[in-house]
Amino acid sequence: MRYSEDHKAQTRQRIVEEAARRFRRDGVHATGLQTLMKALDLTHGGFYAHFKSKDELVEEALRYCASELDEITTSSLSGDQPLATFIRHYLSKGHRATPAQGCPFPTLSAELGQRGQASPVTDESVSNRLAQIGAHLEDDQHAAMVLSAMVGALMLSRSVVDPQLSDRLLEDTRASLLKLTGADIPQS
Amino acid sequence: MRYSEDHKAQTRQRIVEEAARRFRRDGVHATGLQTLMKALDLTHGGFYAHFKSKDELVEEALRYCASELDEITTSSLSGDQPLATFIRHYLSKGHRATPAQGCPFPTLSAELGQRGQASPVTDESVSNRLAQIGAHLEDDQHAAMVLSAMVGALMLSRSVVDPQLSDRLLEDTRASLLKLTGADIPQS
DNA sequence: TGTACATCAGTGAACGCGCGTTCACTGATGTAC
DNA sequence: TGTACATCAGTGAACGCGCGTTCACTGATGTAC
Numbered sequence: 154m155r156y157s158e159d160h161k162a163q164t165r166q167r168i169v170e171e172a173a174r175r176f177r178r179d180g181v182h183a184t185g186l187q188t189l190m191k192a193l194d195l196t197h198g199g200f201y202a203h204f205k206s207k208d209e210l211v212e213e214a215l216r217y218c219a220s221e222l223d224e225i226t227t228s229s230l231s232g233d234q235p236l237a238t239f240i241r242h243y244l245s246k247g248h249r250a251t252p253a254q255g256c257p258f259p260t261l262s263a264e265l266g267q268r269g270q271a272s273p274v275t276d277e278s279v280s281n282r283l284a285q286i287g288a289h290l291e292d293d294q295h296a297a298m299v300l301s302a303m304v305g306a307l308m309l310s311r312s313v314v315d316p317q318l319s320d321r322l323l324e325d326t327r328a329s330l331l332k333l334t335g336a337d338i339p340q341s
Numbered sequence: 342m343r344y345s346e347d348h349k350a351q352t353r354q355r356i357v358e359e360a361a362r363r364f365r366r367d368g369v370h371a372t373g374l375q376t377l378m379k380a381l382d383l384t385h386g387g388f389y390a391h392f393k394s395k396d397e398l399v400e401e402a403l404r405y406c407a408s409e410l411d412e413i414t415t416s417s418l419s420g421d422q423p424l425a426t427f428i429r430h431y432l433s434k435g436h437r438a439t440p441a442q443g444c445p446f447p448t449l450s451a452e453l454g455q456r457g458q459a460s461p462v463t464d465e466s467v468s469n470r471l472a473q474i475g476a477h478l479e480d481d482q483h484a485a486m487v488l489s490a491m492v493g494a495l496m497l498s499r500s501v502v503d504p505q506l507s508d509r510l511l512e513d514t515r516a517s518l519l520k521l522t523g524a525d526i527p528q529s
Numbered sequence: 530t531g532t533a534c535a536t537c538a539g540t541g542a543a544c545g546c547g548c549g550t551t552c553a554c555t556g557a558t559g560t561a562c
Numbered sequence: 563t564g565t566a567c568a569t570c571a572g573t574g575a576a577c578g579c580g581c582g583t584t585c586a587c588t589g590a591t592g593t594a595c
Contacts, residue, residue, distance in 0.1 A: 161571065180455045182370045185548060198552085199572045207549065252455075258493075262500035263451045267368045267440075276501045279510070297494060297513035298521075302486050305446075305493025312450035313464045322467070325485035333486075333521070349538065373581060386584085387539045395582065 165203045167193055173214040173221075177260040178253035181211055181268070212272055215265075218257040219278040226285055236289040236334050243303045244327040249310050249319070259308035290334060299334065302326055353391045355381055361402040361409075365448040366441040369399055369456070400460055403453075406445040407466040414473050424477040424522050431491050432515040437498050437507070447496035478522060487522065490514055 171193055175184045186207060187197045204210045229239045242248065243256065252260050258279075265271050282300055287293030306326035310319045359381055363372045374395060375385045392398045417427045430436065431444065440448050446467075453459050470488055475481030494514035498507045 164571075178455065180370065180452060182368065183455065187547075187549090195571095196573050197549090198574060201550070201552095202571060258497065258500075260451055260455065262496050263448055264368060266496070266499040267366065267371065267448065271500055271502045273502060276503050276506055279497060279501055280506060283509075294513050295517045297510050298490050298517035301493035301497060301510065301514050302490035303493070304497060305489035305491070306485065308450050308454070308496075309446065309467060309489060309492060311454040312446075312459055313467055314459045314461055315464050318464055318468060321471075322485045322489065325482050326489050329483045329486035352538075375580075375582090383538095384540050385582090386541060389583070389585095390538060 161203075164193075164195070168195075168200070168203060168210070169213045169217050172210050173217045173257075174253040176211070176214055177218070177255065177257055180264055181261065181270070182264065186210075208270070211270060212274065215257065215261075215272060215274045215278075218261075219274055219281075222256060222278060223281060226282065230285055230289065236286065237331055239286075240299075240303065240327060240330050240334065244306060244323050244330070246320075246323070249307060249323060252311065256304070256307065258304045259311065262304070295333075299330060302330055349391075352381075352383070356383075356388070356391060356398070357401045357405050360398050361405045361445075362441040364399070364402055365406070365443065365445055369449065369452055369458070374398075396458070399458060400462065403445065403449070403460060403462045403466075406449075407462055407469075410444060410466060411469060414470065418473055418477065424474065425519055427474075428487075428491065428515060428518050428522065432494060432511050432518075434508075434511070437495060437511060440499065444492070444495065446492045447499065450492070483521075487518060490518055 168189070171189060172184070175189060175192075186200050190197045190200055200210075204213070226239065229242060230236065232238060248255050262275070265275060279300075283293075283296045286299050287296035290296060290299070303326070306322050310322040313319050313322070356377070359377060360372070363377060363380075374388050378385045378388055388398075392401070414427065417430060418424065420426060436443050450463070453463060467488075471484045474487050475484035478484060478487070491514070494510050498510040501507050501510070
């Protein structure tokens with residue numbers, strides 16, 4: 154079957170977006186191409202018309218996550234009390250409950266490090282986040298700690314069983330970060 | 342072959358320790374029982390004389406990591422300027438380079454959350470860490486942020502390619518945490 | 530002390546399964562005449 | 563306008579492989595006599 158001009162590009166994009174969801178929800182290793190393609194009503198053989206390997210898809214999906222993250226943080230860090238808003242959003246129960254649509258670091262960083270699949274895409278995304286956060290701090294050397302605390306707290310809060318402990322990790326970290334960054338940037 | 346009284350217990354322990362190393366280095370999913378047993382000069386079939394499933398081994402290995410972590414933190418948090426020493430040790434290049442012997446949170450938390458394999462062992466270990474850290478802070482509500490920042494920074498520093506960026510994550514976070522906790526606990 | 534037997538940690542072939550990847554193929558559509 | 567052909571996104575069977583798990587087995591040792 155021959156399709157309209159941009160049909161192939163659209164299919165490719167659908168694969169990338171579904172992969173970005175599943176990688177974050179289940180992990181890269183645990184996401185099979187067969188299942189992934191079936192979820193899009195496609196057969197697995199067709200995958201290789203779009204990507205030369207699973208690794209190439211991983212790279213693409215990371216790029217997609219990174220650009221999504223860029224958008225969200227950029228828009229979130231532009232209103233009133235931008236950093237506080239961002240922290241509250243990042244360390245929210247909503248974000249904790251939806252890893253598939255969330256920040257890729259708490260879900261994918263460990264696995265990418267272990268698989269030796271780290272890519273410049275991750276580096277650039279981390280650098281961008283540090284720069285964005287640092288721009289809203291009096292001393293931008295604290296940016297690494299703020300980012301690390303957000304990523305770590307979200308990951309830990311998703312890994313414990315007890316809901317109270319999970320809430321505590323999320324809420325205490327949020328309160329501490331708000332207090333610390335609020336002190337750096339006096340609020341109106 | 343019939344072996345000495347505690348031979349079986351010793352073998353079991355060797356399996357648990359090798360698993361704890363490999364799970365942290367490669368991830369749980371990526372660690373095969375075949376390879377694991379071969380590394381101990383055993384055949385894979387014998388595995389089930391010790392554990393009823395891989396899941397049971399995961400649980401055991403987590404328990405082992407947790408007790409190891411207990412020991413390290415307890416001894417590390419008992420000298421002079423205990424929290425500062427602990428932070429420096431945790432966010433060191435040595436710890437970054439040896440995930441197999443290090444804290445299980447940066448390597449395993451994401452995967453355990455994704456696999457729905459979270460276990461009370463993790464909860465207890467997180468609680469213990471929070472309590473230990475909180476005991477050395479003026480306001481123990483900051484414990485969650487301190488732990489999250491350490492876990493997040495170590496994980497992120499292992500996931501980036503650029504050594505400078507990796508160092509920055511580690512060192513900036515360390516400096517920030519030392520400054521923050523040092524302010525809470527005035528040093529002699 | 531010497532022999533027969535029971536134990537059971539460890540062996541290794543085999544199971545079904547899903548993985549990533551390859552490939553000969555289909556068939557609806559756009560193009561050429 | 564109508565017909566023949568080329569294109570190529572997507573199909574689905576097949577590949578070798580390693581996974582977790584099962585099982586009939588081995589054979590060195592401790593125990594019983």
